[in-house]
Amino acid sequence: MSLASTVKPSVASKRSRHRRSLGELWIAILFLLPNLTGFVVFTAGPVVISLINSFTDKSLLTQQTHWVGFRNYADLAADPLFWIFLVNTVYMFIGLPFAMAGSLFLATLLHQKIKGSTIFRTLLYLPSFTAGVATMILWKQLFNPDYGLINSALSTLGVPREQLPQWLNSTKNLLAIDPERLAFNPSQWGIGARDALVLMGIWGAIGGGNMLLYLAALSNVPEELNEAAQLDGASGWQSFRNVTWPQLAPTTFFIVIMSLIGGFQGGFDQAKVMTNGGPANTTTTLAFHIYQKGFEQFQVGYASAVSWALFAIVFAVTIVNWKFGNREDLVS
Amino acid sequence: MKTLFFAVLAGLLAFTAFITATQPKVELKGRTPIFWSTDLNPLRTEQVGLFNRLHPKILLDVDPNNGNREKVIVQSQAGVGPDVFDFWGEANFDAFIQSGTALDLTDALKARGINFEKEVWPLALAWTVKKGRVYAIPANVGTDAVWFHKDLFDKQGVPYPKDSWTLADFIETAKKMTIRDEKGRVMQYGALIEVDRFYNEWLASFGGDLWSEDGTECLIDSPESIACLQAGYDFLYTYKVSPTPADESSIAASGGWGGTAGSMAYFRRKVGAMSPGGRWWLAQLRDDIKLKGYQLGAVTPPVAKFAKFSSGGTRAVMVNAFSPNRKEAIEFAIYLMEEPYNTLLNDQADALSGVKSAAYTERYLKNPLDPGADFHLAFRKTLEMGVQLRSTPFLPRSEFELYLNRQIDLVKLNMKKPADALRDAKREIMEALHRNVTRDAELQAEYDRRIAARRTS
Numbered sequence: 001m002s003l004a005s006t007v008k009p010s011v012a013s014k015r016s017r018h019r020r021s022l023g024e025l026w027i028a029i030l031f032l033l034p035n036l037t038g039f040v041v042f043t044a045g046p047v048v049i050s051l052i053n054s055f056t057d058k059s060l061l062t063q064q065t066h067w068v069g070f071r072n073y074a075d076l077a078a079d080p081l082f083w084i085f086l087v088n089t090v091y092m093f094i095g096l097p098f099a100m101a102g103s104l105f106l107a108t109l110l111h112q113k114i115k116g117s118t119i120f121r122t123l124l125y126l127p128s129f130t131a132g133v134a135t136m137i138l139w140k141q142l143f144n145p146d147y148g149l150i151n152s153a154l155s156t157l158g159v160p161r162e163q164l165p166q167w168l169n170s171t172k173n174l175l176a177i178d179p180e181r182l183a184f185n186p187s188q189w190g191i192g193a194r195d196a197l198v199l200m201g202i203w204g205a206i207g208g209g210n211m212l213l214y215l216a217a218l219s220n221v222p223e224e225l226n227e228a229a230q231l232d233g234a235s236g237w238q239s240f241r242n243v244t245w246p247q248l249a250p251t252t253f254f255i256v257i258m259s260l261i262g263g264f265q266g267g268f269d270q271a272k273v274m275t276n277g278g279p280a281n282t283t284t285t286l287a288f289h290i291y292q293k294g295f296e297q298f299q300v301g302y303a304s305a306v307s308w309a310l311f312a313i314v315f316a317v318t319i320v321n322w323k324f325g326n327r328e329d330l331v332s
Numbered sequence: 333m334k335t336l337f338f339a340v341l342a343g344l345l346a347f348t349a350f351i352t353a354t355q356p357k358v359e360l361k362g363r364t365p366i367f368w369s370t371d372l373n374p375l376r377t378e379q380v381g382l383f384n385r386l387h388p389k390i391l392l393d394v395d396p397n398n399g400n401r402e403k404v405i406v407q408s409q410a411g412v413g414p415d416v417f418d419f420w421g422e423a424n425f426d427a428f429i430q431s432g433t434a435l436d437l438t439d440a441l442k443a444r445g446i447n448f449e450k451e452v453w454p455l456a457l458a459w460t461v462k463k464g465r466v467y468a469i470p471a472n473v474g475t476d477a478v479w480f481h482k483d484l485f486d487k488q489g490v491p492y493p494k495d496s497w498t499l500a501d502f503i504e505t506a507k508k509m510t511i512r513d514e515k516g517r518v519m520q521y522g523a524l525i526e527v528d529r530f531y532n533e534w535l536a537s538f539g540g541d542l543w544s545e546d547g548t549e550c551l552i553d554s555p556e557s558i559a560c561l562q563a564g565y566d567f568l569y570t571y572k573v574s575p576t577p578a579d580e581s582s583i584a585a586s587g588g589w590g591g592t593a594g595s596m597a598y599f600r601r602k603v604g605a606m607s608p609g610g611r612w613w614l615a616q617l618r619d620d621i622k623l624k625g626y627q628l629g630a631v632t633p634p635v636a637k638f639a640k641f642s643s644g645g646t647r648a649v650m651v652n653a654f655s656p657n658r659k660e661a662i663e664f665a666i667y668l669m670e671e672p673y674n675t676l677l678n679d680q681a682d683a684l685s686g687v688k689s690a691a692y693t694e695r696y697l698k699n700p701l702d703p704g705a706d707f708h709l710a711f712r713k714t715l716e717m718g719v720q721l722r723s724t725p726f727l728p729r730s731e732f733e734l735y736l737n738r739q740i741d742l743v744k745l746n747m748k749k750p751a752d753a754l755r756d757a758k759r760e761i762m763e764a765l766h767r768n769v770t771r772d773a774e775l776q777a778e779y780d781r782r783i784a785a786r787r788t789s
Contacts, residue, residue, distance in 0.1 A: 027333045057771055060405055061430035068771075075767060169577045171745065179742065180756070279577070280741040281734075295402040296730045298427060 054304035061298045072305030081281070082289070082306070083182055086313075088194065089285040093263050094174065095198040095205070100255060102206035104248070107214035108240075121215075124207035136273040139200045143167035165191035168275055171282045179280045193283045197270050210255050217251035218244070257321055264314045286310050363391040364660045368649075369404060369414035370471075372396040375615065375680045382676055383667050390660045401427055408433045408654045415661040418471060420647050423729030425459045425468065428650055434467040435651040440662045441466055446669055452686050455718035456646040468648035469668045470686025472677055475644030475718055476533060476608040477710040478502075478634070479617075482627035484509065484520070484605045493606070495632045495713060499537075499563065502606075502634035506573040509605035522573035524595040524607035527744045528737060530564035533608065533643035536719045537636040538563075542732075546782045547724035550765070552736065553751075553758040556637075561743060561750035563636070569746050575604075577744045608633065608643070611711045614681035618701065630707035632714050641717040646686060684711055691715075726779055727765045735760040 029036075054072055058065040076082045110121055127135065142148050144167075151164045166172075171179040172190030179188065221244050229239045267285025271277045277284035277292070284292075286306060294303030370376055376394050383392050395414055398407060401424050407413040409431070419428060428434040441448050448466050449457060456470040478493065485492055490508045493501070506522030513519050535541065540556035543549065551557060567574040575598065599607040600620055620626040633641050649668055651661040667673050674685035678696050685691055691712045699708060723729060739753035739760075748756075769779045 024333065027337055030337055060402075060409075061427050071771075079767075169745070171742070171747065179747075278737075278741050279745055280747075281738050292730075292734070297728050298402075298405075298431075 050304040050307055053301050054308050056301045058301040058304075059298050060300060065301075068301070072302050073309065075302065076305055076309060080181065082286075082309075084281065085284050085286050085289045087177060087182060088282060089264060089267060089287075091173065091175065091177070091194050092198055092201060092267060092285065093260070094195075095202040096256075096259050096263065099202045099205035100210060100252070100259070102202065103208070103210035103255075104214050106207060106211050107218055110211070110215055111218045124211060126207070127204045128208040132269050133273050135204070136200070136270060139196075139203075140168065140274050143196050145169060165195075167191070167196040168193045169279060171280050173282070179282050193275055193279060197267070197274070197283055200270070201266075205259070210259070213251050213255060214248065217248050221247045253321075257318060260317055260321065261314055264310060264317070360391060363389055364657055365391045365393065366415040366655075366657050366660045366664065367393055367395045368664065369395045369399050369417035370649075371399060371418065373615075373682070375682045378680065379673065379676060379682075382672060383664060386667065386672065387663055390663060392664060404428070404652075405431045405433055408652050411654060413652050413654055415655040415657050416649050416651055416664050418647055418649055419459075419468070421645065421729070422459055422723055423733075425462075425648070426729070429462055429467055433650070433653055435653040435655075435658060435662075436465050436467060437469065437651060437662065437665055438464075438466045440666070441669070444666055444669075446666070448669075451669065451688065453646075453684075453688055453715055453718070455644060455715060455720060456648070456686055458720040459646050460648050468646075468650045469665045470646035471649045471668055472612075472683035473644065473646045473686050473715065474610045474612060474683035475641065475711060475714045476529075476610055477630045477632055477707075477714045478606055479599060479609045479613065479707075480606040480629050480631070481599075481602055482629050484602060492629055493631045493634075495710065496639075497631065497634045499534075499634045499636045503567075503571060503573070506567070506606065507571060510571075510573045518572070518575075520602070521575055521598070521604040522606065523567060524598050524604035525564060525567040525574040526595060527561070527564040527568065528740045529608065529643075530567070531561050531740065532721070533633070533641060534563070534636055535560050535721060536640035536642040537633070537638050539637050541722050543722040543724045545722065546786060547722070547726060548779060548782050548786060550724075550732075550758050550761045552761070553755045558751045558754055560636070561740070561754060565743055565746075565750050568744070576746075610644070610683060611681050611708070612683045614702070618681075621702070621705075628705070628707055630710040632710050632717065639717050640719045641714055642719055642721045644715070644718060645720075647683070648686075684715060724765070726775060727761065727768050731764055731768070732761055735764060 055067060055069060056065045057068050057072075106124055110117055110124070142150050145151055145164060148167070150167070154164055155161065170190065170192035172188050172192035173194045174189070174191065176184055176186055176189035178185035225243050225247075226239050229243050234242065265287055267283070268287040268291060271283050271285060271288040272291075275283040277288050287310075290303050290306050290310070293299045293306060368376075368380070380392050380394055384390070398404065398414060399418060401419065404413055404417050404419075405427065413433070419425065438448075449461065452460065452470055453473045455475070456473050460466060460468040460470060480493060482492060488509060488511075490505065493505055502523065509520065509522035510518060511520040535557060538556045538560040540554050540560055541551050544551055568576050595604070595607045596609060596613055596616065598604045599609065599613075600616060617626065617628060621628065633643070649665060651658060651665050655661050669687060671687075671690065674687045674690035675693075675695065677683075677685050678690055679699060679701060681699070681701070690696065696712070697708055699705065702708070724732075736757045739748065739757035742748040743750050743753045769776045
């Protein structure tokens with residue numbers, strides 16, 4: 001067999017394979033097209049348009065739009081309300097460690113081989129697939145200062161009536177932040193609307209997706225590692241602390257990142273359904289502020305600028321997390 | 333693979349065709365369908381039914397799910413908006429005109445011989461007429477009078493309040509009607525006052541206003557304005573005859589901070605002896621009269637200094653300028669000005685008819701649905717006292733309210749004195765106004781022109 005005769009079929013088959021793969025590519029694109037069109041029209045397109053809008057004075061109330069450069073960004077930086085709303089947003093993160101610890105605790109319990117664990121898993125996941133608005137209305141009743149279940153329970157435990165938290169009706173908070181300016185105000189120390197929302201957030205997050213993530217991660221921890229630790233005389237806590245916990249680091253890191261991103265974008269539903277951003281704007285988060293600016297005051301340009309400022313904050317926080325939280329010794 | 337793709341595509345198309353073919357069809361029978369974006373009030377059924385009977389070529393239907401301003405504007409600009417839609421408030425009125433969503437109805441009304449500005453309540457004009465052009469028709473006009481429970485007054489031996497009473501009388505009556513238990517806890521409030529509503533409704537009676545005549549200066553820190561907010565505060569914290577925000581939220585059926593749900597719920601449960609409230613409350617109170625034997629009265633609001641009342645306004649209807657059925661939609665707008673609709677509305681007690689003359693009839697005073705009742709007159713009298721507070725073209729109303737309500741919240745929570753709150757609110761509002769005018773060259777020029785005129789004068 002000559003060399004030429006061996007090369008020729010090879011080139012031909014390559015061409016044929018190339019033609020076939022091109023044909024398959026077109027078919028694949030055809031299959032993807034509905035989804036891709038939706039993504040471009042409803043996600044990527046609006047994102048780009050909102051970026052452009054953020055440099056304009058676009059309003060739904062006027063037909064003319066002008067290019068204003070960075071003025072929207074300068075305005076929001078100079079607006080004290082923007083910073084107060086940013087603090088309101090960040091305040092909600094107080095619940096994050098508690099929610100994560102709760103999720104891990106529940107996941108550890110559910111990881112035990114006990115009868116009916118599927119039922120427990122379903123029950124604990126209930127808050128995640130119950131309609132948000134319904135649970136918020138329920139929580140609103142629970143937070144009722146006079147007739148709510150929480151204050152009734154506190155009263156039963158002996159908390160005097162005048163010391164009962166006013167929950168959604170109070171501007172007080174655990175960090176004693178003044179409701180009007182970014183300052184510490186000791187008279188504001190206590191439990192108020194912000195804390196009520198944090199508490200509700202913890203309840204929703206403990207048994208949700210984070211618990212499932214931890215449950216999946218726990219099932220991936222090799223049994224033999226724990227067995228080896230126990231053979232070496234480690235107690236249950238030592239085994240968890242030194243064997244299981246490091247194995248969960250990538251999951252914990254993922255949960256922290258996703259919770260921070262979700263947290264920065266959150267607070268809209270609660271504000272809309274439960275507080276309308278009050279009292280005295282203490283539960284107005286950046287997401288609700290964007291809605292107010294964009295859809296109540298129709299300042300689309302400004303609202304877009306707030307959105308992109310929020311994106312920049314989330315991006316920066318994620319980068320910092322990635323740099324300092326994604327350590328090799330933790331993840332690997 | 334190709335075969336599979338086209339098979340799936342064909343299957344989906346066939347499925348779509350099947351669904352489309354099996355959709356229930358509306359029997360139009362040559363009628364043009366139009367949609368009215370309004371609330372889910374059951375009274376609309378009769379109002380729509382009457383229109384459809386009077387207009388056999390048009391088929392009106394209600395769309396209760398798309399009434400928000402943002403939805404109407406966005407949907408209209410996308411070409412899928414309602415043909416006619418309700419709105420409430422000056423902020424919405426301006427927004428719909430500025431966005432080009434509201435159709436100018438002036439010529440259509442003139443063509444039917446309707447003298448709009450003469451026929452409707454003056455209170456309704458601020459939200460229907462702009463620069464001499466009519467953009468909206470009042471579907472109803474509402475104001476708060478003061479409701480009271482006659483039997484609770486009889487029980488305490490306190491005489492019923494009478495029209496033309498003063499704020500001092502109101503406070504004294506509220507004190508007498510507030511009942512406490514042996515521990516000092518309030519069992520019955522004398523008056524159900526919500527501070528923010530009180531401020532907005534009684535400001536004109538104190539002689540105050542929100543803005544200067546030229547709209548360049550916010551006047552909420554005037555002595556009259558401070559006195560008004562102080563009076564509202566006093567009901568809660570000085571005289572303790574009205575519920576605090578914590579009490580309010582205790583009975584709020586739904587919604588967020590404050591709102592009117594609280595007062596009506598308290599009043600219906602007889603937790604309060606008196607309450608400012610609208611004639612539309614009858615939609616619920618009629619059940620109480622019928623089933624629980626409630627004996628109700630209503631009087632005009634007490635006067636602080638001037639017999640003026642800045643409560644209320646109109647639930648007005650606009651015709652969508654983008655609607656393909658504008659001709660039919662205009663017919664509906666005209667219907668709202670006609671006698672059959674306004675008589676029906678007054679019978680239903682869906683606030684008051686937008687057309688004045690319909691409230692000056694024997695039928696209005698002796699409503700067949702409320703035999704023996706004497707409370708209808710108070711609402712008409714209150715409307716006669718009605719004035720609109722001034723606004724400004726230099727700051728959106730919603731932004732103005734954001735700053736004002738934030739400070740009033742602090743007053744409601746007893747965290748700030750009314751005077752301090754209003755001064756701070758004014759400072760924030762004026763800062764926002766200046767930020768706003770610098771965004772728009774035309775607005776800035778107009779603002780500068782008015783400021784210059786002010787200095788000259």
